Amino acid sequence: MMILVTGGAASGKSEYAERLLLQLGQGKKKTYLATMQRDGKEAEARIARHKELRAGKGLETVECPVSIARVIQECHPAVLLECLSNLTANEMFCGTETNNTTGEEVFTIQHEVAQKITEEILRLSEQVEILVIVTNEVFSDGLPYAGESLEYIRELGRINRLLAQKADSVVEVVYGIPLWHKGLLNFER
């Protein structure tokens, strides 16, 4: 079973996704697939906070900032993947190369990452019993983005659509309230 959980920043989607996983994965071993890149104090603080929130809930953390396919074998039957906006950013922006003339480290951009990410996640979903995926609503601020930012938003939109099509359920969380867009679950309505 694959469930896609979406919502805006600080909407309560993570907590809701976690509750879904604990409920649906009762009696099963559980994995928390963390996508945040360890790249500084702020990230470390966020990771520490999230770990504290999960402490004692029987979730084993597997860190995977890029290439989900690498960790499929490490996952338990119930998996919470958080979150696609990080994963997409990591896949797109995390490569670096050295400029031959200046010797400077410059970022490289991976294009068209939606297909790769979607395929890897679908492979994961075939290997586990329950997969809850957290994504992010970044599509409605109306700002005129261009270049890499626009490409990032477009890729994340594409991933959301592709996964929603395959998912058994899609739920949008609005301040902790679930709005089921596909496959209504009888879960704490």
Place this chain on the structure above:
Amino acid sequence: MQLFIGGAFQGKREFMKQLTGAAETEIAEAASVSDTKEYRALDHYHLRIRKQLEQGQDPVRKLEQLLQEQPEIILLCDEVGMGIVPMDKKDREYREAVGRTMCVAAQKAEKVYRVICGIGEKIK
């Protein structure tokens, strides 16, 4: 009139085509079309509003005129109001105008659909 709204890249156009049977050739870019009467649907209506503002026109009045001429038109528009207040005055006015104009559009629409993750739902 039918209205299709949702965030950017959510699959509004695809959903509308499936639902209404509109062909690609019947859909115009709302900001660049010269004669809307030749088309059944106007996509990216928010960009048309942006252009109207740049030309000093009133988007609500323009919409009302359009609906008088083509009461069966299909409009597709991004939702643009769910971010922090833009720093730039023009961006603020644009965001405000899209919201206000779409409130009028939704009120006049026979049906309103909202699309998220490719999934469309009738909200009116």
